[in-house]
Amino acid sequence: MPLIAEGRCPTCQQNVDGRDVASGTVSTIEENVALLEAERVTLVSMQAAAQERGARLAESVQAAEVDLAAARQQVRLLRDELVGPSNAPSLSQVQERLTLESRLRGAAAVKDTSAAVEHDLDELSIRHDDVRARRALLGEETGSTTDAAILGALRDSFQQQIEAYGLRSVPPSQVTIDGRTLLPITDGFELTFDLGLGFSASDTIRTKWAYHTALFEAATTQERGHHLGLVVLDEPRQQETDPRSLAAFLNRLNGDRELGQVLYATSQSAEVFGPLLRDIPHNSLPASGPNLFVLSGDQS
Numbered sequence: 438m439p440l441i442a443e444g445r446c447p448t449c450q451q452n453v454d455g456r457d458v459a460s461g462t463v464s465t466i467e468e469n470v471a472l473l474e475a476e477r478v479t480l481v482s483m484q485a486a487a488q489e490r491g492a493r494l495a496e497s498v499q500a501a502e503v504d505l506a507a508a509r510q511q512v513r514l515l516r517d518e519l520v521g522p523s524n525a526p527s528l529s530q531v532q533e534r535l536t537l538e539s540r541l542r543g544a545a546a547v548k549d550t551s552a553a554v555e556h557d558l559d560e561l562s563i564r565h566d567d568v569r570a571r572r573a574l575l576g577e578e579t580g581s582t583t584d585a586a587i588l589g590a591l592r593d594s595f596q597q598q599i600e601a602y603g604l605r606s607v608p609p610s611q612v613t614i615d616g617r618t619l620l621p622i623t624d625g626f627e628l629t630f631d632l633g634l635g636f637s638a639s640d641t642i643r644t645k646w647a648y649h650t651a652l653f654e655a656a657t658t659q660e661r662g663h664h665l666g667l668v669v670l671d672e673p674r675q676q677e678t679d680p681r682s683l684a685a686f687l688n689r690l691n692g693d694r695e696l697g698q699v700l701y702a703t704s705q706s707a708e709v710f711g712p713l714l715r716d717i718p719h720n721s722l723p724a725s726g727p728n729l730f731v732l733s734g735d736q737s
Contacts, residue, residue, distance in 0.1 A: 591655040598647035606640040657696040666697030
């Protein structure tokens, strides 16, 4: 590079002093930009530090001016006292006493404020301890007998169904309903209806069948339940679930027909789906063709 050969910096165009040795290597644009950015950050930090130092100095100057004004006032009072009659009261002492009284009143106000803040903090500390104690008890308190019965019915229904539907990924006895979240768990982990924990797609569908049907049964059979009495299923046979599992699911829904209404939508052909419904009372609303919507007319 000619600039290096001439002893000049290719970045700043300044002469290179004797301490630098020309190596023939020129920094890239990215390296120069990084260097300049580092310098900019350094300058900004220096500027911030200088501004902070200037603010502290300004506060010191302001405090010094206040002390200087008080000293000037004291000097004026002493001068007036020297030129005044000897039997006159000392103005400087009067002023000093007034100043001390003013400071005493300010200190008393600060003391009262500190006492009020301390009192408020004591009350907040007591309330905080009470809230922490009550929160700790929340995890230890057991539900009522009615809640325990509802949770037991939910668990029993869920486990009966996953076993009847042929859950394969894990033993059905190892899957239950968590008493806190009311979600299916196995070995302490929530299933969350995904493919985690080695669950197959078909077993995920079986778990969904069992969970929603168990909620339907537990909520509608309890005196204080609030279920709408309506279950809507959109294409339940996903992931090509075993027909035997689907048949067990339909039989379970058939047993729950007195609890509410079940709407079941599927694109499965009547030849395959019909035998599963042979002994199940139902109302069918079939659509012709492979789709629910049949388009007619000129589509151009």
